[in-house]
Amino acid sequence: xxxxxxxxxxxxxxxxxxxxxxxxxxxxxxxxxxxxxxxxxxxxxxxxxxxxxxxxxxxxxxxxxxxxxxxxxxxxxxxxxxxxxxxxxxxxxxxxxxxxxxxxxxxxxxxxxxxxxxxxxxxxxxxxxxxxxxxxxxxxxxxxxxxxxxxxxxxxxxxxxxxxxxxxxxxxxxxxxxxxxxxxxxxxxxxxxxxxxxxxxxxxxxxxxxxxxxxxxxxxxxxxxxxxxxxxxxxxxxxxxxxxxxxxxxxxxxxxxxxxxxxxxxxxxxxxxxxxxxxxxxxxxxxxxxxxxxxxxxxxxxxxxxxxxxxxxxxxxxxxxxxxxxxxxxxxxxxx
Numbered sequence: 293x294x295x296x297x298x299x300x301x302x303x304x305x306x307x308x309x310x311x312x313x314x315x316x317x318x319x320x321x322x323x324x325x326x327x328x329x330x331x332x333x334x335x336x337x338x339x340x341x342x343x344x345x346x347x348x349x350x351x352x353x354x355x356x357x358x359x360x361x362x363x364x365x366x367x368x369x370x371x372x373x374x375x376x377x378x379x380x381x382x383x384x385x386x387x388x389x390x391x392x393x394x395x396x397x398x399x400x401x402x403x404x405x406x407x408x409x410x411x412x413x414x415x416x417x418x419x420x421x422x423x424x425x426x427x428x429x430x431x432x433x434x435x436x437x438x439x440x441x442x443x444x445x446x447x448x449x450x451x452x453x454x455x456x457x458x459x460x461x462x463x464x465x466x467x468x469x470x471x472x473x474x475x476x477x478x479x480x481x482x483x484x485x486x487x488x489x490x491x492x493x494x495x496x497x498x499x500x501x502x503x504x505x506x507x508x509x510x511x512x513x514x515x516x517x518x519x520x521x522x523x524x525x526x527x528x529x530x531x532x533x534x535x536x537x538x539x540x541x542x543x544x545x546x547x548x549x550x551x552x553x554x555x556x557x558x559x560x561x562x563x564x565x566x567x568x569x570x571x572x573x574x575x576x577x578x579x580x581x582x583x584x585x586x587x588x589x590x591x592x593x594x595x596x597x598x599x600x601x602x603x604x605x606x607x608x609x610x611x612x613x614x615x616x617x618x619x620x621x622x623x624x625x626x627x628x
Contacts, residue, residue, distance in 0.1 A: 323364065325397075330357035331369075332394050335387040338370065338377050391456045410601050413440040413451045415462030417517065417541050417557075418585065420564040422461065425612035429604060444515060452590055459605060464584040472591045476606050477613060478582040479558035481521060484545065484565060487572035489552045499577045503528060505554040508544045509535035517541075520581040521556050528578050545569050558583040563616035585609070 329347060334354070337343040344354035362368055369383045379387060395411070414422060419441060426437055440457050442448035445465045451457040452471070464473060485505070507525060509532075510517040522535060536553060538544040541561065548555045549569045557565070562573060587605055 324360075327357060327361055327364065328390075328394060328397070330354060331361055331386070332390050334358060334361070334370065335379065335383060335390055338379060340370075340377075388454065391451070392454045395456045410436070410605070411438045411440070411456065411458045412605065413442045413448050413457035413460050413462075415448065416441050416443050417561055418462060421560045421616040422609050422612040425608040425615070426605075429608045443512060449588070452588065455590075458589060459602070460588040461605070461609060462585065464586040465588055470591050471588055473586045473588040474602065474606065476585045476587055476609050478584050479560055479613075480582055481518075481556045481576055481580045482559055482562045482573050483554050483556045483576050484548055484562060484571045484573060485554050486549050486551065486570065488570075497574060497577055499528065502574075502577050503530055506552060507535055508538050508548065508553055508555045510539070510541060510544060510555075510557075511537045512539040518557070518583060520583070524576075524578055524580045541565075545571065556580070558585075559617050560585070560613045563613075567616075585613070 330343070330349075333343040333346050334340070334357075337346060340354050340358060341351050344351045349357075358370065365382070365386075367382045368380055369386075370377045371380055372378075412426065414426075423439070426439060429437065440451060442451060442460065442462065445460075445463050448457070448460040448462055449465055449468070449471065452460055461476075464475060465471060483502070483505075503525070507530070509522050516522055522532065525535065526532060538547065541557065542565075544553075544555050545565045546569065547553055549571055556576060562571075565571060566573065587602060587609070589602065
């Protein structure tokens, strides 16, 4: 009695797509790894020139890589629109899976198991305060830390869900069933001004004097970084058009140091800004809800090792914030 075994190793096994595993392996063997790097950066930047600059290539070289990717994947990937280049539907899908895949590729190339690394994404405005402590923890422990940056909670959560990061340090995200969060610290707001232009600093001004200042509202891509600050001003009679919108904290602080603007930020941010710029601080005379700094991770990943890492990262973050705020401790006594 003759029959063919379904486990015959010489037979290609086809999936739902009708493409055999052996065919896919042969196709993969012919793919230049540099194309995958180019694909990742193109999906992120959505601009050929910016993508080339990010990985140190010329614009013509990146254009050639895009052409090869289009041929390989059978899709345009980037198409022109009224607002510039945009991703095709397939490219949008690839943007959700490629970062995680490339993260695993990098782990393979570096000859290290992914489990030995703690992958942390840090809110960009927290980076100067917490980065030194995170690096110290990495140097003194058995695990290294890979650090990414996110500019918004949505961007940080996307990294968690794509598994390009295990932890997110930053603002408290909205409740979600797949995310667990723990508050590290709740920070009050302080206001930065150039003392030479205001004759203010180290005091608590009257509410009227405070509201008369020209306040910067940090807004990036239409999203307020600290919406509770703008809401507090509006609740006390200010109008939104009176707020001066700036997208970057460092640029805003530079503008304050040279002009008559005022910038209100959480204390940890004020700590590192005052180390580099001639800025004075005052306590806002109106109530502003505290800014929560939290650590977040995927709920499904909870285990004993994860709990230990969470505790270590919380400690490192607290130490970094406390150290950065040390020069500001006199502020409350002067403002009381």
